[in-house]
Amino acid sequence: MDLFRLTVHEAADLLRRREVSSLELTQAALNRISSVESKVRAFVTVCEDLALEQAKAADQRLKDGVATPLTGIPALIKDNMCTDGVRTTCSSRMLENFVPPYDATVVEMLKAAGMVMLGKANMDEFAMGSSNEHSAFFPTRNPWDLGRVPGGSSGGSAVAVASDECFYSLGSDTGGSIRQPAGFCSVVGLKPTYGRVSRFGLIAFASSLDQIGPFTKDVTDCALVMNAISGYDPRDSTSLPQPVPDYTKSLVPDIKGLRLGVPREYFVAGMQPGVKDIMDAALAKLQELGVEIDLDVSLPHTPYALAVYYIIAPSEASANLARYDGVKYGFSVKDASSMWDAMEKTKQHGFGPEVKRRIMLGTYALSSGYYDAYYLKAQKVRTLIRREFDRAFEKYDALVTATSPTVPFKIGEKMDDPMQMYLSDICTLPMNVAGIPGISVPAGFVDGLPVGLQIVGKPLSEETLLRVAYAFEQSTEWHKRKPPL
Numbered sequence: 001m002d003l004f005r006l007t008v009h010e011a012a013d014l015l016r017r018r019e020v021s022s023l024e025l026t027q028a029a030l031n032r033i034s035s036v037e038s039k040v041r042a043f044v045t046v047c048e049d050l051a052l053e054q055a056k057a058a059d060q061r062l063k064d065g066v067a068t069p070l071t072g073i074p075a076l077i078k079d080n081m082c083t084d085g086v087r088t089t090c091s092s093r094m095l096e097n098f099v100p101p102y103d104a105t106v107v108e109m110l111k112a113a114g115m116v117m118l119g120k121a122n123m124d125e126f127a128m129g130s131s132n133e134h135s136a137f138f139p140t141r142n143p144w145d146l147g148r149v150p151g152g153s154s155g156g157s158a159v160a161v162a163s164d165e166c167f168y169s170l171g172s173d174t175g176g177s178i179r180q181p182a183g184f185c186s187v188v189g190l191k192p193t194y195g196r197v198s199r200f201g202l203i204a205f206a207s208s209l210d211q212i213g214p215f216t217k218d219v220t221d222c223a224l225v226m227n228a229i230s231g232y233d234p235r236d237s238t239s240l241p242q243p244v245p246d247y248t249k250s251l252v253p254d255i256k257g258l259r260l261g262v263p264r265e266y267f268v269a270g271m272q273p274g275v276k277d278i279m280d281a282a283l284a285k286l287q288e289l290g291v292e293i294d295l296d297v298s299l300p301h302t303p304y305a306l307a308v309y310y311i312i313a314p315s316e317a318s319a320n321l322a323r324y325d326g327v328k329y330g331f332s333v334k335d336a337s338s339m340w341d342a343m344e345k346t347k348q349h350g351f352g353p354e355v356k357r358r359i360m361l362g363t364y365a366l367s368s369g370y371y372d373a374y375y376l377k378a379q380k381v382r383t384l385i386r387r388e389f390d391r392a393f394e395k396y397d398a399l400v401t402a403t404s405p406t407v408p409f410k411i412g413e414k415m416d417d418p419m420q421m422y423l424s425d426i427c428t429l430p431m432n433v434a435g436i437p438g439i440s441v442p443a444g445f446v447d448g449l450p451v452g453l454q455i456v457g458k459p460l461s462e463e464t465l466l467r468v469a470y471a472f473e474q475s476t477e478w479h480k481r482k483p484p485l
């Protein structure tokens with residue numbers, strides 16, 4: 001048996017029955033990393049010694065009978081979540097040598113659950129991007145076709161799960177960065193409701209949009225990881241004080257009678273015909289499972305979501321990234337003639353081109369004279385978009401769309417055209433603008449390239465999303481296919 005191929009729940013069963021040890025699982029994952037990492041490059045850092053040490057501690061816990069379903073399971077964390085004593089780079093020169101003195105809340109929670117941390121995942125610099133090509137270090141490659149992008153910004157987290165280098169991973173999603181790479185790599189990715197999972201220790205990109213969530217090999221694993229990372233955190237002022245349900249209770253194959261809507265604005269011009277065919281097949285499958293599907297739903301403000309996002313996200317980014325001035329921590333130039341010169345050169349050399357573009361866009365949108373026309377207007381349209389979703393959810397239990405309008409594109413294809421790159425998030429951005437949850441599940445392939453089905457719901461409807469995703473998954477085989485590595 002190839003241990004690295006197991007899902008979290010399969011590995012946990014074997015651990016519980018003591019048929020395998022965490023040390024064996026960890027060694028299997030580390031061997032897998034050695035054999036495929038040179039092709040896909042999902043890791044910025046591999047923590048071999050730490051992982052082996054944590055695996056031994058987990059085996060002791062299992063022996064003592066104080067284990068959780070995640071105890072002893074090797075995982076990967078996106079490199080924008082602080083990890084005590086382990087370099088956290090955001091895939092930026094600016095933080096290339098930054099070693100945080102504390103853990104993000106999610107990392108703390110996973111450690112408490114008995115995680116074995118294999119390392120830190122490559123990403124687009126500061127989570128700005130949709131292809132992982134904006135990593136300051138190297139691009140991560142799509143395991144289904146090494147000449148194509150894995151999506152982004154959490155590309156490394158998605159690829160490592162798809163390539164069986166880890167059993168699950170964490171990513172962050174500001175405008176699609178969990179769901180889009182999950183769709184592009186044929187794994188499960190969930191962006192929770194804004195406030196469901198703590199952002200404490202997540203290096204901020206756009207604070208009103210950022211949310212952490214899991215990448216897993218199947219929906220059952222997604223529920224298990226959600227159980228471990230969800231909940232109120234007094235250190236995150238936007239954390240929701242609502243109790244956390246047991247998400248595994250949603251893993252029932254029966255979805256008869258649920259009402260699903262298909263918003264027509266998501267079938268955008270530019271949607272590839274193959275993706276449309278897969279959507280049609282997925283809807284037919286859901287119908288077979290007994291849901292009511294309304295194909296005549298309209299969310300007319302959808303086309304404005306991209307513009308709203310590209311005002312609000314860069315505005316918040318320009319404020320959040322002002323702290324990288326070369327003084328307190330991070331990269332700092334040595335040969336400066338004055339304080340101002342030092343600050344200018346630090347930012348010039350520390351940030352890559354996409355990050356600079358966002359800072360300039362945001363600074364412009366917030367500047368006096370333009371603030372009302374851009375930032376304030378965007379906030380008003382944001383409210384309209386949120387209300388439009390609220391109204392839709394009075395009628396439907398969930399909405400379904402494709403996760404992306406296209407299959408993974410070629411490396412280099414959109415690098416010279418930021419607008420084309422931004423358009424690849426057209427189906428996922430609106431949920432961040434509205435703060436609502438969305439999940440992407442494997443839904444098929446076009447010429448060997450993955451396509452994801454996205455299911456979205458009202459705030460705190462993760463249970464419904466998991467239920468629909470689980471029923472769909474159990475009636476299809478897509479999640480069992482493995483990339484040809």
Ligand code: GLN
Nearest residue numbers: 127128129174175176177
């Ligand atoms: N691709 C989008 C952007 O570049 C979203 C990124 C994200 O979700 N972190 O901003």
